[in-house]
Amino acid sequence: xxxxxxxxxxxxxxxxxxxxxxxxxxxxxxxxxxxxxxxxxxxxxxxxxxxxxxxxxxxxxxxxxxxxxxxxxxxxxxxxxxxxxxxxxxxxxxxxxxxxxxxxxxxxxxxxxxxxxxxxxxxxxxxxxxxxxxxxxxxxxxxxxxxxxxxxxxxxxxxxxxxxxxxxxxxxxxxxxxxxxxxxxxxxxxxxxxxxxxxxxxxxxxxxxxxxxxxxxxxxxxxxxxxxxxxxxxxxxxxxxxxxxxxxxxxxxxxxxxxxxxxxxxxxxxxxxxxxxxxxxxxxxxxxxxxxxxxxxxxxxxxxxxxxxxxxxxxxxxxxxxxxxxxxxxxxxxxxxxxxxxxxxxxxxxxxxxxxxxxxxxxxxxxxxxxxxxxxxxxxxxxxxxxxxxxxxxxxxxxxxxxxxxxxxxxxxxxxxxxxxxxxxx
Numbered sequence: 001x002x003x004x005x006x007x008x009x010x011x012x013x014x015x016x017x018x019x020x021x022x023x024x025x026x027x028x029x030x031x032x033x034x035x036x037x038x039x040x041x042x043x044x045x046x047x048x049x050x051x052x053x054x055x056x057x058x059x060x061x062x063x064x065x066x067x068x069x070x071x072x073x074x075x076x077x078x079x080x081x082x083x084x085x086x087x088x089x090x091x092x093x094x095x096x097x098x099x100x101x102x103x104x105x106x107x108x109x110x111x112x113x114x115x116x117x118x119x120x121x122x123x124x125x126x127x128x129x130x131x132x133x134x135x136x137x138x139x140x141x142x143x144x145x146x147x148x149x150x151x152x153x154x155x156x157x158x159x160x161x162x163x164x165x166x167x168x169x170x171x172x173x174x175x176x177x178x179x180x181x182x183x184x185x186x187x188x189x190x191x192x193x194x195x196x197x198x199x200x201x202x203x204x205x206x207x208x209x210x211x212x213x214x215x216x217x218x219x220x221x222x223x224x225x226x227x228x229x230x231x232x233x234x235x236x237x238x239x240x241x242x243x244x245x246x247x248x249x250x251x252x253x254x255x256x257x258x259x260x261x262x263x264x265x266x267x268x269x270x271x272x273x274x275x276x277x278x279x280x281x282x283x284x285x286x287x288x289x290x291x292x293x294x295x296x297x298x299x300x301x302x303x304x305x306x307x308x309x310x311x312x313x314x315x316x317x318x319x320x321x322x323x324x325x326x327x328x329x330x331x332x333x334x335x336x337x338x339x340x341x342x343x344x345x346x347x348x349x350x351x352x353x354x355x356x357x358x359x360x361x362x363x364x365x366x367x368x369x370x371x372x373x374x375x376x377x378x379x380x381x382x383x384x385x386x387x388x389x390x391x392x393x394x395x396x397x398x399x400x401x402x403x404x405x406x407x408x409x410x411x412x413x414x415x416x417x418x419x420x421x422x423x424x425x426x
Contacts, residue, residue, distance in 0.1 A: 102376035105138030108216030133298035137167035170404035211249025220253030242359035246299035270358035278326030
């Protein structure tokens with residue numbers, strides 16, 4: 001697999017190198033030189049999820065890694081179900097929260113961890129990443145206890161749910177967590193500054209497990225095929241797909257699936273009040289506002305890192321940006337959507353509720369929609385209980401984490417403080 005740097009197209013690399021390096025020169029995102037087209041899509045949609053995923057990822061990686069290795073990586077990473085749940089006759093949820101940390105990030109994080117375990121050749125690595133909520137837990141779980149890999153996770157203090165925080169800030173060992181007294185965009189910029197510090201980068205062998213790492217995006221392609229396959233089996237229709245969007249890695253993976261040949265009628269980029277992309281899709285002006293805190297905190301992102309990849313896919317695949325529909329959902333409408341889904345018999349977390357609401361607003365009478373259910377609602381128990389006036393039970397994974405001590409370091413949003421911490425925990 002060959003990739004190039006979107007900022008410096010002359011910089012080329014392999015999958016293995018991009019996996020270990022994360023970003024290219026000047027924080028450039030790596031992008032595939034060729035997006036493979038799959039043959040026999042209808043037949044592919046008939047086979048089981050893991051077998052299909054081996055074929056999908058094999059189209060990207062077999063030439064470089066070999067067929068048997070790709071099969072093993074997929075088999076070890078994707079060990080949990082991906083159900084499609086009917087909400088009503090035209091609305092279906094693709095549940096992506098049945099992995100070990102109860103969020104869709106498990107797909108990408110586990111696949112990346114498997115790849116690094118095989119390809120890092122025992123060289124020491126420091127995974128440095130920022131999270132707006134669920135990435136932290138998925139990365140921590142996937143890399144916990146792996147030899148020669150230190151993990152440092154930044155997150156915005158008091159801006160993620162308590163249970164999200166407990167899921168990754170209580171492990172210790174090779175997992176180090178930092179609460180930054182700012183927002184997610186600031187955390188993300190601190191990470192990028194670390195990668196730009198050449199001495200620090202080389203001495204720590206820095207890598208990122210955000211969706212900027214190409215391995216995570218490739219893994220996420222697979223569940224779009226599963227959702228479309230199940231919807232076709234149940235309804236015989238091509239879906240409209242609504243994606244709750246923060247850093248836009250999830251939508252990027254969906255567009256890559258579409259470019260590979262997956263039939264999708266259109267995509268909806270659903271955001272909360274941090275609506276940079278919906279406004280851009282309307283007026284073609286990229287104008288990030290100051291990030292605001294919402295009950296859908298994993299989407300509290302005003303400058304999504306993956307947007308350049310979205311535009312590159314559209315250009316390469318001949319998809320007009322107008323084929324992506326941007327919809328922003330307010331706090332009040334998010335709460336209304338949680339209640340509306342609950343009355344229909346479906347319990348959704350705030351991010352999923354935004355995805356469902358954007359889909360309801362967009363769906364035509366002759367269309368069937370699939371919305372991404374990205375996190376277990378109990379991860380946001382305090383918010384769901386407040387909206388629904390209920391008392392959600394916690395699954396064992398969450399109730400166990402809730403009892404543990406938070407081990408996070410707290411720092412101001414200053415790069416020198418982060419740099420000092422990284423050197424100390426080497």
